[in-house]
Amino acid sequence: MGALLDVRNVETFYGPIMAIAGVSLSVEEGQIVTVLGANGAGKTTLLKTISGAIDCRKGQVLLAGEEIQNRDPDRVAAKGIGHVPEGREVFPFLSVEENLRVGAWGRRDRDEVARDFETVYAYFPDLARKKADMAGFLSGGQQQMLAVGRAFMGRPRLMVLDEPSLGLSPLLMKTIFDVIRRINGEQGVSVLLVEQNASAALAVADYGFIMEVGRVVMDAPSRELLASEDIKEFYLGQA
Ligand code: ATP
Secondary structure, three states: OOOOOEEEEEEEEEEOOOEEEEEEEEEEOOEEEEEOOOOOOOHHHHHHHHOOOOOEEEEEEEEEEEOOOOOOOOHHHHHHEEOOOOOOOOOOOOOOHHHHHHHHHHHHHHHHHHHHHHHHHHOOHHHHOOOOOHHHOHHHHHHHHHHHHHHHHHHOOOOOOEEEOOOOOHHHHHHHHHHHHHHHOOOEEEEEEEEEEHHHHHHHOOOOEEEEOOEEEEEEHHHHHOOOOOHHHOOOOOO
16 A cells, blocks of 8 residues: 655746755655745645646656646645645635635535534634634634635544644644644544644654755654754754
8 A cells, every 4th residue: 555645856936046956755645744934945835736736747646546737726725635724815805704615615415514513613612602703803813723624624644734833823833733643633533734834743753854945955753854963953943
């Protein structure tokens, strides 16, 4: 059995600028994997390449053995990848409930959709209280919860999240990371998590990849990365 997600030697360009310079990584079924790196390392571009928002010039992206690179984002979503984009991108003029319904678009298993609504509301009680409110009126943290909930409503095999902790208070960050852990552990969704907050990400992840200027420079189980002097110095803010 191969990995659930297998990224092989991917190169992605913006015009003449190479943002991803031959990246390979994989996510095993059931794992939480994190990609760490400074601003501009190419993490967002990598996730967009995986979810079909940008085409790659070389390489392959395989989901459960099937090539999915350079397909339209909606087809990649239908194959089982749920993307939680940087900046949340909820629909501001739709209600919380309607945003979640958009996430379930195309699903025919109505009973399970109803159960998944309840799961999202149980994971994020704030969203349950505000289900009729327009998403644009939510706080930043609540919009992040909604973005995670919306991706979950698509029942992905793999959820890819782009900096979900960005701009959140420590308490809200804990809420989001706890739910990511539960979506993985209780709902069986594998996770690829891009983060600048290395310590929070490594605390939930099984395995981590470090990116610098478009390349993977190191990868190891999270506990090894947490113990590495280089990682401590450059990413965990302690020598
Ligand atoms: P951040 O944490 O800021 O999102 P990142 O690691 O996700 O950083 P990317 O946003 O993927 O990095 O950017 C990778 C490289 O591609 C950077 O050098 C960036 O300047 C460049 N880049 C990103 N978007 C574009 C674009 N639309 N046009 C041209 N260059 C871009």
